[in-house]
Amino acid sequence: MADGCFLILCGIPASGKSTLAKDLIQKEWKIAEKCVHFVYINYDDFIPENLPENDPTHSARWKDRRRDILNSLEHLLLHKESVGLEINNQASRKNTFVSSWCSCGINNFINRCNDLLHVVVIDDNMFYRSMRYEYYQLARKISFSFAQIYLHCPLELALPRNAQRPASVNEDTIIKMFNHIEKPDPEKFSWEKFSVTINTSSSQSDNKWITIVKLLENAALVPAPPLKMSDDMQKSKDRAVTMKSISHQADQVVRKLISAKLQELKAKNNPSDTLKQEASSLNQRRKMIMEHIKKEPRQIMHHLFNHNSFCLDDHSELDNLTKSSLNKTKKSEKTCDQELPNSKTFSECKNRSASLGCLEPSDERSMDETFLEDFWDIVSPEEFGDIVRRVFEQT
Secondary structure, eight states: SSSSEEEEESSSSSSSSSHHHHHHHOOOOOEEEEEEEEEEEEEETTTTTTTTTTTTTTTHHHHHHHHHHHHHHHHHHHHHHHHHHHHHHHHHHHHHHHHHHHHHHHHHHHHHHHTEEEEEEEEEEEOHHHHHEEEHHHHHTTEEEEEEEEEEEHHHHHHHHTSSSSSSOOHHHHHHHHHHOOOOOOOTTTOSEEEEEEEEEOOOHHHHHHHHHHHHHHHHSSSOOOOOOOHHHHHHHHHHHHHHHHHHHHHHHHHHOOOOOOHHHHHHTHHHHHHHHHHHHHHHHHHHHHHHHOOOOOHHHHHHHHHHTOOEEEEEEHHHHHTTTTTTTOOOOOOHHHHHHHGGGGGGGGGGGGGGGGTTTTOOTTOOHHHHHHHHHHHHHHHHHHHHHHHHTTO
């Protein structure tokens, strides 16, 4: 049985995450003969609303705050005993996260590890799969289990709810998030197997709690698999295998597109010279794309993922989306040009590093080696194929 469980609540603003969480942590449940000890972490409580928007470092500072939450939680869970001594230190008390954690019952974590099931409830939009994956990786590190609740809320219900809030989120932001949110998909991603969807437009509250307690019962019995302790040489080999797989998958997708295009031209009775010329042109495009993937994997993958998400610049609605209800009255800001660049502009991708927030907003890993190690845990072959298709068709 796991030492504890991360329970991720994800969904668009005004979908009912905080309402569900506040009701949930009042429950007095027992799972596998252990009393459930809930700890509630709402990102909105730890990210200040008054970060100056006109400051060029605004986005970076906001992302730093998100990263601090995850890092602080990791420290608290990995070093429970030493943290128990630290919390009496005045300097530590200045850390808002540590101070709040104390009020959540750090002593229960230190003194009652064996007779309680600790469920850490994370309340945030978590609209990108990569955001949630960070908590799965932390669960692997500390022998926790991992579960998710996606709160589905139709726009016709979320928008009026949002409008009634004292400080509302921009409606365009909610609509875009609704259209692009990466919902848990246990069939494609095995690490998301303990996931349920709660429709917040339904009034069947009893069924909702039955579903959630069963989710926790099942998840608690299966800790996330421990991280592999690989040496640097093995990690390098693993990344090389992943990169080779990425190249192979991309090549297969492009070859199928070329074949389909030539079949289409042939069916229209185009002369053989036209077919040969088109085949040569298409293969040149294929070689160019494959060359960029092999030579500049960070740039090309950065480019690919930007167009699988909102494709937003550093000072665009990306901040709006991921800050949830923090920047409640922020006006819509301009989005970047959504047209895919031609072959001459692939190198421009490196000048758009700020947009990597689309991939890893919470820690800006910027398509580094760590991300390559996790690639197929976050991206399905179907999603990857769709992106490669778009690049090929508009290159």
